[in-house]
Amino acid sequence: MKLKAVLAGTKGWADAHAKAYQASERIELVGICGHSNTERLKALADRYGIAARTLDLETLLRETNPDIVDIVSSPDARLELVKTAVRFPSVKLINIEKPMALTPSEAYEIEALCKAHGKLALVNHQHKYLPAWHKAQQLLRAGAIGEIEFIRASTKVNIMEQGSHVIDMVMYFNDFSPIAWVMGQTGPYEGKDSSSIVAPDEAMASILFANGVRATVECGAFARSLQGETNPFYHIGVDAYGTEGHLKIALNQTLEVRNYITGEHTVEKSSWDEHHFDALLAYVNSIPEYLANPEGGHICDLAHAMLSFQVIMAIYHTAEYGGKVELPRRFEDGIVERFADKAAR
Template sequence: MKLKAVLVGTKGWADAHAKAYQECDRIELVGICGHSNVDRLNQLADQYMIPHRSLNLAQLLQDTSPDVVDIVSSADARLELVKVAVQFPSVKLINIEKPLALTPSEAYEIAEICKANQKLVLVNHQHKYLPAWSTARKWLQDGAIGEIEFIRASTKVNIMEQGSHLIDMVMFFNDFNPVSWVMGQTGAYEGKDSSSIIAPDESMATVLFDNGVRAIFECGAFARSIPGETNPFYHIGIDVYGSEGHLKIDLNQKLELRNYTTHQHVVQKSSWEDSYMGALVTYMDSIEGYVSDPEAGHICDLEHSMLSYQVMMAIYHTSKYGGKVALPHQFEDSIVERYIDQAAQLK
């Protein structure tokens, strides 16, 4: 029997989620909840033949008794929606679009109330399921470039937007090894990119993992460009250097592996445009396995997602206070709120 899901949100990525559910084998979309745009709610419900629709999440959950609540609404509304979802016994898992939250206190509260109510949580980092990126991780695990020594990762969109995916992918490539410390710097908020999420326009950081791997992150307009791309959201790349070679992958261009010892050189296509829907379907279908066996964990579960969220917050923290910060660390909201204040002053 398939799991039942309710989709919360009608803008942006909600359309992709609704479409992906039509292709899932293990989970079906039984309801959709909007905030205020009735026309958009009805359009999506009609287009994807979603049986139930409502502007009231509590009522919708009461009517449908779903196993999964899939929250794709704007990030500033997610905590309140989680508070509603955890009240319903039928709900086993809450899926949240990235970033997990806009402030540390919201992230911690989401984690606490879900744990208190015995609800599983996933953060939708579906990039892990893109074929080229999944292949890249397998090669790294198999030792195709020897022991990982250094990682360079970049995106031309801000740290809270695509930077959250970028950091998570680096954690994934390094097998989610614990982080020893983070030292970062950020610029001001000037609204240079097209993201709706308020964050510094530029940020960079050095990260040291417990296994000795170092990583450098660059997020924002000043980051390197990926040849052949014109969409800022596609300027995402990770280079991994090992003791015997290197691996380079771009979001929408290519995956390349070179071994210095064997002289192996492999180049494969990496395509977001061709693969993102399949990756999203595979990610959604993976929910059933996690619900059936929570002890097995999931590569996008709350434990893994909080590791990358902590790195992101550490960059904010060291930008404000200087030096470097050891993880784990309890972060304060002021490290991100100052950019919200800057945005308000520009209006």
């Protein structure tokens, strides 16, 4: 029997999520909830033949009794949707698009709500399921470049948008080693970034992991450019340097691995354009396994998502107060709100 899912949100990635559920043999999309745009809700529901459609999530959950609530709304609405979803006994798992929250208090409350009500939660960092990126992680784990010593990662889109993916991927490539400290800096919010999510236009950080690996992260317009890319969202790259070689991967270009000892050098295609839907479908199809064995964890589970969110908040904190921050730590909303205040002027 298929698991049942409902979608909360009708724009952005909602269409891709609906398409993935339609292609899945393990999960059925049984309802869609919009926020205020009835025409967009009708168009999406009609496109995928979904009869249960409403602007009220509580009504939809009562009518459909789903196993999964998939929240693809704008980030500022996610906490309220989680508050509604956790109250329904049928709901076993809540999937949340990244970033999981815009402020520390929202993230902490989402975490607390899910734990208090016994709900599993995932944050959609589907880049881990892109074939070349998954292969890169497997090569690093197998020692293709020896022991990792240093990772450099960058995106030309802001830290709360694509930066959240980049930081999550750095942690994934380093096998989620605990973080010793973070030291970062941010530029002002000027609204020049291509993302609609309010965040500083530039941010950078140095990260020390407990296993000795160091990483630098650059987010925003000042970050390195990948030759040949014209879409800011495609300027995503991660380079890892080890005791025996290096691995370099770009989102929509190539995966390169060179071993200095053996002389082996391979270059293969890395394609977001060709594989982003397959990655999303693989992510969706991983949900039933996680529900069957939650003790086994998931590479996008709430615990992992909170770690990468903590890194972002540590960058904001050190940009405001200086020094470096040891993790874990609780952060206050003021480190983020100053950017939102400026955006509202």
